[in-house]
Amino acid sequence: MMKKSFTIYILISVFIISCKETPTAEEPTDVRVPVTLTSIDTTGLQSYIDLNATASYLVKNVIKANATGYLNSVNVATNDFVSNGQELFSIKTREAKVLGNSVNKIDPTLSFGGAIKVLSNTNGTVTMVNVQQGDYVQDGDALVTINDAKSFAIVLSLPYELKKYIYVGQQLSVVLPDNSTRIATVQKFSPTVDASSQTQNIVLKINGKQDIPENLIVKVRITKTSSNKSISLPKLAVLSDETETNFWIMKMINFDTAIKVPIRKGIQTEDQVEILSPVLKPMDKILLTGNYGVGDTIKVKVIKN
Template identity: 60%
Template sequence: MTRKIISLAALAMLGVISCRNKAEEENTPEPVVPVTVTSADTTAIESFTDLNATTSYLIKNTIKANTTGYIDRVNVASNDFVKRGRLLFALKTREAKVLGNTVNKLDPGLNFGNALLVKATSDGFVTAVNVQKDDYVQEGDALAVINDAGSFAIVLSLPYELRRYVAVGQQLDAYLPDGTIIKTRAERFMPTVDPASQTQNVILRYSGSQPIPENLVVKVRIKKAMARNTISLPKSAVLSDETETDFWIMKMTDDKTAIKIPIKKGIESGERIEILSPKLNPNDRILTSGNYGVADTIKVKITNPQH
């Protein structure tokens, strides 16, 4: 009898403890997640790709000796900018150098010792001077190299799968490393594709007056699509599964609650993503932080109350 009473008392005590724990669980407040929110943007959004391109002089003129002889005069140095027709070198043949003065004394009208002049064939920067005064050269030897100023271009290596987004005559923006944006025009496509990278070189012309050095790496923006009168959100507002097949956002239903909303996304542009469905209103508040790895419904505290 005593054992029965003890057992009943123990069961009663367990029941009391269980009820107390259940009551405590029910009274435990749900965790509140600090979040930031944003609203949907209705401005146009465009999809683009930025590709590397390199500035280059397509024509490099080699200035050659027009006779065999000695360099009598050097009138140019590396990095000089020269105009077409400027005197660069004067050459004298071996015979003129040895016999010139003697022959001219006999008959000054012969001008036997006159130097042969070598002039610039184009405007441009001199990138190399290979000789100095009194050097002996053979006819056809390279005396200097001039980058033809008229051949300046930006060479874009375009992946062939993006070929449909660029056309001859199309204007493209190029971004210099210092933040300057210049306008270029697609002039022509080179007839071959690189076998390893499967890229095709596109020649972009720049007609501005700003001096740009050779071999500068710039970014060229290729516009792929434009969506007007659309809804977009920051990339931080859009979440996905590991395979990136399902996408969703966390939307505020009141000042303290956010719920998971599956979405269908459109084009991506920089830091924004187009939302095709569901239709969002400009007044909707969407989580941009505190939204990762949470339940489908959460209690939140907005830390940027201006939204």
Template identity: 45%
Template sequence: MKIKIIVLLSVTVLLTYGCGAKDKESASSEDQKPTTPVTLTTPEITSMEDEVTLNATSVYILKTDIKATINGYLVKSGIQLGDKVRKGEILFRIQTKEAKSLGNEVNKLDPTFHFTGLNNILCPANGFVVMSNHQKGDYVQEGEILATISDKNSFGFVLNLPYELNGILSINKEISINLPDGKKLIGIVNKIMPELDSVSQTQRVFLKLKQPANLPENIIAKAVLVKSEIKQAVTLPKQAILSDDNQATFWVMKLINNTTAVRVNIKKGIEKAGRVQITEPLFSGRDRIITTGNYGLADTAKVSVQKTNNQVQ
């Protein structure tokens, strides 16, 4: 009888020891479960603008043809293509055959009379010579175009505005214009043409520069138009946003404690300068969102925080 009791006690001790070892092994494997290193951020409240960017081309909308006023010979033609000219400057002098012949005879009779019979043609505006058709000595007829001057005051940018956006522009509204070399200008809506292109359904808009700039024609710049503005937008960095292959569903990984991240589906709003507006759900400044290490994380994934932005605790 004593032997049976001793055997039973020995078996009980062995079973108890074995179960305890298994429990320790389970706890140890749970503690050693791999975690993903991540960095965090928090939502920020910022002002966001919904913008649309359109091409705008530099142009002189007013070009003036300089025409001959009489038949005769050009005795002065000192301008060349690309020259800068000023209003009131003498561009051409024309003398008729009769005036030239009569002038010589008069000067022979009375040298003090200084008769020349010259006809001066003046520049009508400040600008640049964009076309020059004649040189000194050419014979021209009345009404013939001698040169073409672009009016410096008519310089600006023209953009083609889709008709569905016509409500976002008004006369004197300021528009940001970005040049190909990185410079930024301010344009003011000066004219909205009262006609629509029947094919593209766009309306021409002329932007006059707020500050004068010495620029050539046909620069293709980017005009940035503001469609709407949100003063208090909840935003996250773009790298915090995840999506499916079809870009139909979006979500973020949010920490619910110091080691566990859960998936939260979201709805996006405006995107600008690397930040995205979150319209749903309504995050607070205390929510901790993963920015790096979030790709491929499953719901309720274990993580270890390596770095925290915005001083999240």
């Protein structure tokens, strides 16, 4: 009987101890959201737009035959660079070819039968040669086409609503496909607007040496707004509703609590957003990650400052 009572006592004791060690479901738990923080940036912001433009020679000179006859020499080929006054062709007329030797034998001082020179009238690159040596040409026939080096330009088709951001003499950044950059000066506006696209051609001249091939597509950066003194935050720190009409940030008020703060946006770039209101201070800490889909007030655990 005593052994049975002792066994019951032991079982009751074990049960009581187990109940004390098992936590109840009603015990409060410390749930904190892991977050990273950022602070304000006071450097200036610029809002800009990149538009495609094309490298082009605006003037293409066509050199024509200045006499009727046979091409005695062809001194130029496609892609050659030629200078103003350089001899490109020589033409010998039919009469000179037939009678030249006979006349010169009678009177060598006449120099009858010499070839007529055809000279370049510009500096530039040859894009097309239409003839070859020995061809018969008539006065006025097109012999060669030369891109006038002075006429090289970047042609930008500018939407008319953006014209207010461009003026003659303005310096603009031109970005090439290899990410190299050139500076170009706005030279002039086309007097007409394309009827279908409502764009106006703008001619830009590259500053310094011209080393861009024709027909290359480049990007011209146009600054729309600029702010030298501003308060901004990374885009990740700024939240919005589904309609993107209301914006807010999550701001730390102590070491483990963040609250929702409505804001008003200003200039926006690829990675920064200007904060117009409220006025944030340099020591303010703003949630960068862990801020999405949380309540107006949350407990946080900072994992990175």
